[in-house]
Amino acid sequence: MIDELVDAEVPGPVAVLHWNPHRPRFRGRVGRRLPLTAPVGNFGDLLGPEIVRRMRVLHGGADAPARPQAARLLSVGSILHFARDGDVVWGSGVNGRIPLDQYEDVRLDVRAVRGPRTAAFLAERGAAVPSVFGDPALLVPRLMPELAPGPAAARDDYVIVPNLHDHAAVARDRRTIDPRSPWRQVVGRIARARAVYASSLHGLVIAEAFGVPAVRIAARLEQDLKYEDYALGSGGDLLPVFPDLPTAFAHPRAGRRDFAPDLEKLMEAFPHDLW
Known part of the structure; x- marks a missing residue:
């Protein structure tokens, strides 16, 4: 089932969109379980708001006083099917699991996209797309240097980072990282590994960002499009x-x-003007 729910966080007047729908959870004994809901918390999807915040801090920005949202920004994630007229895109991509008729014809302010597959998709729909590619999660080592391992850090020979839908199949392996764990914890473990085996797109992205060899494992439900888009967009x-x-x-x-992403170009394309 394709979800149609996306959360928004608001640093100042800008809503930073990211995928984090609430899903059913249950509490209590069998036969007396109480239905609850909780956010999915997939680590890669939660990186967007923090990356945006760090980009603003890096350039001396401070959160503006709360006021009605003046803009919506799509950054990390395959979330372009949530776009509305006037939204700003910085590093997002298309999702191969979303039927084409679910992408509305909207006018977008595109500053960067994840890769050439997304660029071609948007250009076919009349959008002006600059040749600026890259998943913003590639900037994590620059923006969050505290997550990089020190020279004396203990390292795993390898870790496994499954796509959210693949986790149950490998959950018993002690080397498996639950992608719903706190994102700082997930990023730290990936950065400390000597190799990463992942069906999670952002497991691959974070590994390569920290210079860790990343091996792609086929995802059970995901299409090739977003992986190819990222790989080609990272040079x-x-x-x-x-x-x-x-x-x-x-x-x-x-x-x-x-592997040669143009991170300087990606950073230069960040939409500071929204604030």
Whole structure:
């Protein structure tokens, strides 16, 4: 099922959109469970508001006094199907699981997109798209240096970062990181690993951002589009995709590819003018 719910956080007058719908949860004994709801908390989707906040701090910005929202910003995530007229896009991408008829014809202020697949998709719909590519999560090491491991940090030989829908299949492995864990914890463990095996897109993005070899494992429900969009948008080759962990382990050179994102250009494209 495709979700149609997105949260918004508001640093000053700008709503920073990100995917974090509430899902059913239950509490109590079997037969007397009380239905509750709780946000999904998928770590990659929660990075957007913090990246935006850090970008503003880096450039000397401070949160403006609360007032009615003047703009909506789409940054991290495959969330362009939530876009409305006048929204600003900085690093978002299209979602291959969303039917094309769910993308409305809207006028967007595009500053950067995740990659060329998204650029072509928007250009076909009449949007003016600059040649500025990159997932903003690539900026995490620059914006959050405290999450980088120190020289004496203990390192795992590898960790597994499943897509949200793949977690149950690998949850028993002690090397598996639950993508719903606090995002600082997830990023820290990825940064400390010597290799990352991931069906989570942002497991791959964060690994490569910190220089950790990233091996793509096929996701059960996700389409190739967003992975290819990211890989091409980060100035490199496509990431080979392996059907499962044993197959990936049999290829010791997997996870090493050309990788040259233009982070300066991505940072220059940040829409400071919204504030």
